[in-house]
Amino acid sequence: MNLWHFLVGFLAQVSQSQFTSKVSQAIPGAIISYKETIACSSTSTVVSYSGYVRWNSIVVPGAAYNTSTFFWFFPARNPAGANLALYLAGGPGEASSFAALTENGPCVAQKDGNTAIPNPFSFNQNAHVLYVDQPNQVGFSYDEIVDGVFNVFGGQAGSGAIEVGATRSNMTNIKGKFPSQNPDTTARTSTMAAKSMCFGYGGMYVATLATYILRTNLKLPVKAGATFKDIFIPSVGITNGCIDIEAQGSAYASLPYNNTYNNANGTPFRLYSKAQYDAIVRTSKGPGGCFDQVQECRKLRAANDPRDEGKDEATNTACVTAAGICNKSLLGPFFSTAVARSQFDIGLNPANPNPPTYAASFLNKPSTRDSLGVPAGLNYTLYSSTVFNNFYGGTGDPMRKGSDDLMYLLNQDTRVAMIYGDRDWRCNWLGAENLTLSLPWSPYPSSTGRFTSSGYVPFQLPSSTRPTAVTRQHTLLSFTRVFDAGHAVSWYQPATVQAIFNRVIRDLDVATGIDPGSRTITKGKPDSWSWRSVLPAPPSTVECSLWNVASSCTQAQVGALEAGTAKVDGGWRVVWPVK
Template structure:
């Protein structure tokens, strides 16, 4: 660690100082026909997607208090939902639309945009970007949303705050308060209210708000005029609840509009033409997936025993024993079906029983892995702390020039503890209905594709496979009878294995953690395109619309495909994600004011090796830059799951495959104010 001498030379001047966002300017505001106070505000940012001729629009759909009353939703707060729409690079007027949602609950979809499948990545200067080769908006219009309200750049009301890095505490700043002097561990900024009662309480409530967003956006946003009206939803992690619930609710409303049982005098009668639901490393059904956690911790395809046999048996016992996890989830579900069948959180007894069930299961199953393994939650092949995918967008989205470009009045936060607590308070996690939603969608012609990176622990592939076999739809028997086929990515690389019958597929993706597009961008892109355009996931050569009974053939399981444990990448400390990316010594040096920090990166031997320009005077300027080329891995062979595909233009931070605090399931997240330097401590779920 470089300490006092170097710190005196560069100090903290290279850090983006925390600040209140500049007032939005040059924003177009449209009054909606859908009731008083419903508005659209937007502008063309001109950042991130810099492909000539390709437009993007960032803005908000503003819903006033009471806007959800027509669906019996008690909502006494404003909902200002941030969106960022990217036209397809090729033929946008004829391209379908995909809505991207990250999970959490409480995680911003800017993770997906800047670290997974969006048009650009952020350079290590946290101030400039470069284009992504495997962006999902190549041939598809993409709509990234921060939801529910208080997530990411979405808000209810604006609240100035201070954040202490040393304690993780957030304090509200009132009108007459003196703005404190900032330093490396005390920050100021503007955030949502932090009021747990001013956001959605569970996935069902969030679905209602999202349907109202969609009614306004699809009918009145002037930047979207499609010839192809197909709409798909792609989501990951807690999106295993969002995706099934949102898509099923949209389809239910479609049917009510079509049969005349839904009539809205304001005109919220738009049919959302649902096409595909894509679930990536999704935690969908707790009862089905909990048994997989001990299994993958002790016996996985990488040959890594992350826990010993004693801990493994303790985890199994916690699920199976009388009064344990399984029984408590059953109690939760029985009560929910009787007293809160729509999962709105209206019965406090149900809420409490479901909350206690989730708490018991996480404490006694998941947390045993966290306590003893030393491995990353989102990538069991990597030792903590982990540097990938690098969260440089935390700093980028709080640069004043970026805030001005987007027209946002709030500082960016990746994860909202307020939202996480609101969902946990009603026990949203273990409640029933998700499998039924998936069956309903499949039986109504919506394609469902499940994709799981095989290095993820948080929402692992073993549990994902179990979910795929537990969906009780009309094609369930034929799906279970299908075998596994290789996923052919290109002429030299097999990216995983897939079971598919008709409109349902389940894929295990090799050498990928929680966010498949970050680890295996080409594989993810090929699978995404095949799913949307009615091609088989295995080869992309079979027209599944013309052959609706198409089924893969091969072995009955995928355990025969073993993988090599990859080497750990060089780690570095990015102080905006201090508690997840930094060692205890690095955290201590930052809190003590001893760390040398440039562009939010602690200067040490690793970081100067990874980022050779770190100590050069200046650094990246505003706007878009091209990264210094770094060698990419070369994929070879046609069937080895141990080979990681190449990136032709990797970000400077692409130091290997690992994980960091991202769209996993959060038990509790204290505030991260990325405006300057810190993501305050998060407890993962």
């Protein structure tokens, strides 16, 4: 909490100097260093500020390591009345700075990996936006910098010397300087991450961070003076986030069997047969299945680890076991279907090029790193397997908590906007819709009914002649299903998501942007199944990227990389085999 105030207070009065360091007067051991930088290119007028918040172990209770957390701050294009918006990427383990140059920042990196152009759909149109690479060891954030190697197959950066012969000309292992990748020097649970201003699930558990801040506000001294101040959180947005496995888990079976897309001949698009769907539901809901294991995990957590410190081994074991069983029963069947599709976009083949990884190449350029104030030689970590494994394999964090934090935010009058691309399977809209409909939240006044009393209406975007989404809203809570969009919804439909963002932060209704949002109750259809689309055939082109081999490359390309016969262009793009 103290560190949050330290950072936010600084950003409200950032100077124009070339490079500045400030020592916190309130938090011993905390230092912020920053510089002004040009976000897009040398000819751009987009000004931003980047740098590090550095603190030693005494700042974060229970931490035995020092941390340097990278941030990138973009002032609002229209600064009058603009508030601060914090963007946190998900994963856990994905860098927020990647989204700044791919989805919703003021610039978009181009295919050459060397240039970036202005983005008309940036979130900083009417808000100051802060991107934080979190938790530690993600993006440009680090504990200590070591010599190591990045393995493109596992997306893993390892420290220390590499074995003779491990690095081939095909660049499957890339030497360089990386964060230590020590699992003991990064977060293991979402609550631990929130306490250290490092948050690993941008979409998945943003509610945990917001709840932590609001609850910490209550603990501040009544006469705190200028040292500590409350941080007001009027709104929270979640894009294609997995929040509660109990409420959302069944949709892993539902969406492949019954979704809102048709084939070109008009028949429903399906990845599962009725028999496959029934088998998955039966296995996951049966005795000892996924949902039984989740209940056991949460029972032990409540009794032995309610603060989510990740130190109780019985709880960790139960929750890791639940994660494994749920992954096997709910997620496993998707990867063995007769018609293979991407888990992040059912309209694409498993080798999914979207969103492209151009930003990672742009950020890893020495000139970019120097401009941002990154330590010499430190390579960019787009995605950290160490962080992911800590959360899933260390504590089973995704199984531990339900929707309590979301409920807390709504009860504290925080607006919650849930925005989901309807072609994503990994954190799909059916599961999120079920979560919103099952929330035991009672809006005020109670006479207005619950969220289920609202209905779906078309989302109105002035620049579009047809609806790009449908929305249901009941005062503080809104749910929007965005058409023809995968997991990275703001990359697929940037104008729609930007409009939702602008409306929510101004407390306007999501569907039209005209009426007061906190008093809006949409009157429309009870479900959105009547809005259907034809699913286009997957593109035949493939863009295999060394930054994201697991999701962007075909089996033939992976095999060629393993055999050392692949041809790589520009240091990241596999140009042979073509697919």
